Amino acid sequence: MEELTRMKATSWLAAATLLVLASSAPALAEDEGRVTISIGGGVLATSSAPEGTFDFDHQLFGGEAGSFDADYGGGEASHYEASIAVRLRERFGLGLTWSTSVLDDDADIVGRLPHPFLHESHRTVEGTSGGLSRDETAVHLSLRWRVRAGEKSDLTFFGGPSHIELEYDLVTGVRFDQAYPFDRASYAGVDAETTSGDAVGFHIGAEIVRWLNETVGLGFLVRFSEASVDLNGPDGSTMAVDGGGLDAALELRFRF
Amino acid sequence: MRRINIVVALGAALAMSGAVLSAQGTAVPAARAFAVTSAPINAPDLVDADLTIDSMTRSGALELVSANPDRQLPGHRHEYLRQVHRGVPVHGAGLARQRQDGATISVFGTVYDEIDIDSVPTLSAEAALDRIEAVAGAPPATSEAPRLAILPTELGELVLTWSAPMRDFHTWFIDAHSGQPVKRVEHLYTESAVGFGRGITGAPQKVSAWHTGVGYQAWDRLRPAEIVTMDGRGELVDRVALFFPTPAWLEAVAWDDDNEWANASITDAHAHLGMTYDYLAQHQDWHGIDGEDGRILAIANLTGYYNASYLRPPFGPQGSGLMSFGVSRDDVPLVTVDIVGHELQHGVTNEAVRARTGLPVIGRQTFALGPSSLTVEGETIRCGDYHTFPAIPLLREEEKYAYMCLDEDFRTTTSRNGRFAMWMYEGGALHEAYSDIIGTAVEFSVHPPGEGLLHADYRVGEDIGRVIRRLDAPHSLDLGSGYTLPDSINQAFRFVGVLVPIGRYTTIRYTRWGMRGNRPFRLSSDGYNGVHWNSTILSHAFYLAIEGGTHSSGATVTGVGGANRHLVEQAFFRGLADLAPPSITFRIMGSLIRQSAIDLHGSGSAAFVAIHEALTAVGL
Numbered sequence: 001m002e003e004l005t006r007m008k009a010t011s012w013l014a015a016a017t018l019l020v021l022a023s024s025a026p027a028l029a030e031d032e033g034r035v036t037i038s039i040g041g042g043v044l045a046t047s048s049a050p051e052g053t054f055d056f057d058h059q060l061f062g063g064e065a066g067s068f069d070a071d072y073g074g075g076e077a078s079h080y081e082a083s084i085a086v087r088l089r090e091r092f093g094l095g096l097t098w099s100t101s102v103l104d105d106d107a108d109i110v111g112r113l114p115h116p117f118l119h120e121s122h123r124t125v126e127g128t129s130g131g132l133s134r135d136e137t138a139v140h141l142s143l144r145w146r147v148r149a150g151e152k153s154d155l156t157f158f159g160g161p162s163h164i165e166l167e168y169d170l171v172t173g174v175r176f177d178q179a180y181p182f183d184r185a186s187y188a189g190v191d192a193e194t195t196s197g198d199a200v201g202f203h204i205g206a207e208i209v210r211w212l213n214e215t216v217g218l219g220f221l222v223r224f225s226e227a228s229v230d231l232n233g234p235d236g237s238t239m240a241v242d243g244g245g246l247d248a249a250l251e252l253r254f255r256f
Numbered sequence: 257m258r259r260i261n262i263v264v265a266l267g268a269a270l271a272m273s274g275a276v277l278s279a280q281g282t283a284v285p286a287a288r289a290f291a292v293t294s295a296p297i298n299a300p301d302l303v304d305a306d307l308t309i310d311s312m313t314r315s316g317a318l319e320l321v322s323a324n325p326d327r328q329l330p331g332h333r334h335e336y337l338r339q340v341h342r343g344v345p346v347h348g349a350g351l352a353r354q355r356q357d358g359a360t361i362s363v364f365g366t367v368y369d370e371i372d373i374d375s376v377p378t379l380s381a382e383a384a385l386d387r388i389e390a391v392a393g394a395p396p397a398t399s400e401a402p403r404l405a406i407l408p409t410e411l412g413e414l415v416l417t418w419s420a421p422m423r424d425f426h427t428w429f430i431d432a433h434s435g436q437p438v439k440r441v442e443h444l445y446t447e448s449a450v451g452f453g454r455g456i457t458g459a460p461q462k463v464s465a466w467h468t469g470v471g472y473q474a475w476d477r478l479r480p481a482e483i484v485t486m487d488g489r490g491e492l493v494d495r496v497a498l499f500f501p502t503p504a505w506l507e508a509v510a511w512d513d514d515n516e517w518a519n520a521s522i523t524d525a526h527a528h529l530g531m532t533y534d535y536l537a538q539h540q541d542w543h544g545i546d547g548e549d550g551r552i553l554a555i556a557n558l559t560g561y562y563n564a565s566y567l568r569p570p571f572g573p574q575g576s577g578l579m580s581f582g583v584s585r586d587d588v589p590l591v592t593v594d595i596v597g598h599e600l601q602h603g604v605t606n607e608a609v610r611a612r613t614g615l616p617v618i619g620r621q622t623f624a625l626g627p628s629s630l631t632v633e634g635e636t637i638r639c640g641d642y643h644t645f646p647a648i649p650l651l652r653e654e655e656k657y658a659y660m661c662l663d664e665d666f667r668t669t670t671s672r673n674g675r676f677a678m679w680m681y682e683g684g685a686l687h688e689a690y691s692d693i694i695g696t697a698v699e700f701s702v703h704p705p706g707e708g709l710l711h712a713d714y715r716v717g718e719d720i721g722r723v724i725r726r727l728d729a730p731h732s733l734d735l736g737s738g739y740t741l742p743d744s745i746n747q748a749f750r751f752v753g754v755l756v757p758i759g760r761y762t763t764i765r766y767t768r769w770g771m772r773g774n775r776p777f778r779l780s781s782d783g784y785n786g787v788h789w790n791s792t793i794l795s796h797a798f799y800l801a802i803e804g805g806t807h808s809s810g811a812t813v814t815g816v817g818g819a820n821r822h823l824v825e826q827a828f829f830r831g832l833a834d835l836a837p838p839s840i841t842f843r844i845m846g847s848l849i850r851q852s853a854i855d856l857h858g859s860g861s862a863a864f865v866a867i868h869e870a871l872t873a874v875g876l
């Protein structure tokens with residue numbers, strides 16, 4: 001999964017660079033505004049999909065602990081953002097971005113269920129659970145460096161600290177169907193609980209804007225962000241999940 | 257007709273001799289025992305048995321009790337027909353017929369020819385119940401009307417009787433005319449012949465519990481049959497109330513507030529009941545005690561109760577029986593898997609037979625002719641002597657009765673030339689044998705073979721520190737003074753009896769004297785009937801059929817091997833549960849098990865050969 005994310009990131013960066021190189025009119029525009037705001041949307045490729053093995057209890061386990069492996073899929077979340085940027089000097093400025101992304105995640109589950117009557121006689125069940133929502137809200141504070149400012153287009157690099165809040169439906173137990181003599185059981189879904197956490201990390205990115213007129217431009221940006229968020233694991237353990245990832249967004253940018 | 261020549265059954269013997277034992281000289285009818293298997297040599301006998309069944313059915317002397325398809329074998333059907341005389345059932349008489357694709361393949365049971373007895377009782381049912389209450393000294397156990405039946409007594413007579421289970425845990429039979437007691441049958445199967453030693457496994461158990469508002473109850477609702485274990489804590493006398501139908505059992509259900517059960521007696525009893533249920537369901541296709549997943553009730557943690565027992569219906573808190581698990585004299589709970597399996601199987605033995613025949617296994621007693629005198633450690637008894645039952649203060653005065661001896665014509669005699677009638681409680685011994693066999697099978701289903709704790713072996717009671725029976729080597733277990741458990745019918749413990757008059761009837765009471773094989777013995781007290789000891793005759797055959805080996809007689813048996821133990825277990829279980837009539841002896845049981853092995857595995861199978869060799873080795 002991570003490999004795939006990296007490949008996608010590479011191709012997006014390449015696309016952005018091509019876009020910049022293709023743009024013309026390198027002259028400075030003296031009358032351009034100092035403040036820009038934008039709204040946009042795109043996708044966020046989550047950078048980490050957690051996996052782990054957790055204990056869980058059930059009334060029918062006769063005092064033995066059950067356990068399950070959960071391997072979350074991660075993937076591409078719908079991503080929305082709004083930002084404001086202020087030019088402080090010719091080529092440098094500050095930006096503040098609020099973003100949110102929503103992912104309908106799934107997880108591959110392997111459950112080991114103690115037998116209700118017998119010791120050390122686990123039954124194994126397997127299944128995939130969907131519908132696990134993974135929501136991120138991030139605030140990125142950016143130092144912006146406009147490396148190319150043209151009449152029609154700008155290329156800006158940016159980076160800085162990010163605060164990422166992660167809200168994740170984590171699997172807390174495996175549901176199962178069983179019947180006497182209970183030597184087998186079948187997977188019947190999961191129990192999940194929403195858990196959340198937040199952390200400060202970083203982001204870097206690049207943005208290219210093609211100005212349609214004095215005020216309105218169309219932008220494309222890519223951003224890599226990461227913050228290691230500790231979530232409360234289902235069995236009381238702590239589960240570290242990397243929030244953020246690589247996002248790509250199209251935006252509408254206004255300057256004043 | 258291949259009729260088992262009942263050398264040891266007094267009824268037939270007396271019929272041959274024309275002798276009578278009753279004071280009024282009632283004619284004794286001829287008992288005809290059928291043990292016709294599907295061995296090719298019996299083909300003509302099967303035809304004959306069919307003709308007998310047809311003609312008796314036509315004349316109304318046989319009445320269909322049940323007709324069912326086989327639980328396991330397609331094309332096989334079983335029916336049980338009980339004998340009736342002028343509309344009144346003859347207690348325990350009837351025939352169990354197995355058919356395959358319409359053709360009769362086996363017939364087992366006993367019927368009586370030429371019954372000549374008035375079937376109209378002088379006493380009304382109501383008057384009879386009053387009378388039974390008076391002779392039992394206890395009120396009826398149920399609100400049901402007493403049953404009218406013609407009872408074959410141990411002494412071969414047929415008596416028209418009323419019977420009812422009474423609150424003294426006995427079913428009493430009284431003469432339906434005179435109201436005099438004829439017989440009483442106990443409902444409690446105990447292991448009281450034995451003491452138990454120290455030690456308990458300490459192995460972890462899972463308790464299948466039910467979560468309630470206040471905690472967890474030892475009430476298994478996961479298995480198809482509910483299993484409820486009650487807590488015997490508190491006054492023993494209060495717990496005895498649970499031996500009778502009472503809603504109070506709900507309050508006695510064992511519970512624990514956090515499901516971490518601390519009481520080893522309750523934990524082990526409850527878990528082992530579940531394991532026994534599982535074994536029966538999964539290995540024998542038998543569901544619960546009654547075969548229909550009825551609720552299973554037990555009480556454990558009975559301190560002060562130095563026994564384990566099964567109480568059969570209509571007793572128990574729901575009238576469906578009750579297992580009780582007490583402690584050894586050293587306060588070790590009697591709840592190991594073989595003991596729990598043993599008690600539960602007592603219930604199955606009765607209910608499996610009752611489901612088909614309407615009657616549980618009847619405690620059949622038989623005798624063989626012994627010598628004229630017995631000498632043990634310088635003390636001698638002879639025919640013509642009297643036996644003294646010592647007084648028990650407040651309960652019983654000293655009683656004296658003549659030893660039961662017979663002359664050459666099987667007449668009772670007090671002559672010095674008479675020979676002791678040596679009695680054996682075969683029905684009870686078979687009951688115990690099956691309980692040990694299934695208890696052992698359960699143990700092998702949950703533990704790997706081997707010695708020591710949590711290993712399966714052919715010893716009973718090993719996990720509480722004292723082996724009380726050995727199915728593998730009965731001769732190695734010394735019961736005292738060099739008497740060992742028998743490994744063949746020829747070595748059975750047989751007891752000298754006395755004839756005790758009850759009204760115009762006489763009943764048998766066992767004395768402490770007897771013979772094991774050819775060796776006389778004298779126990780320390782009267783009253784034991786040897787059922788646990790004699791059980792190893794059959795249970796040793798079970799062992800030999802599985803493990804093989806050389807019998808003490810020199811006979812060798814090629815066992816099926818531990819990996820195929822289920823073949824032997826199933827044949828033994830089916831012989832009882834699917835084929836047996838209520839009235840069984842060791843020899844009839846031998847035929848039933850052979851038939852069962854033929855049905856299940858075929859007469860040419862290694863399993864049949866192993867079972868046949870093993871039964872032959874023990875003299876059955």
Ligand SMILES: [Zn+2]
Pocket residue numbers: 445446447598602687688691
């Ligand atoms: Zn018993």
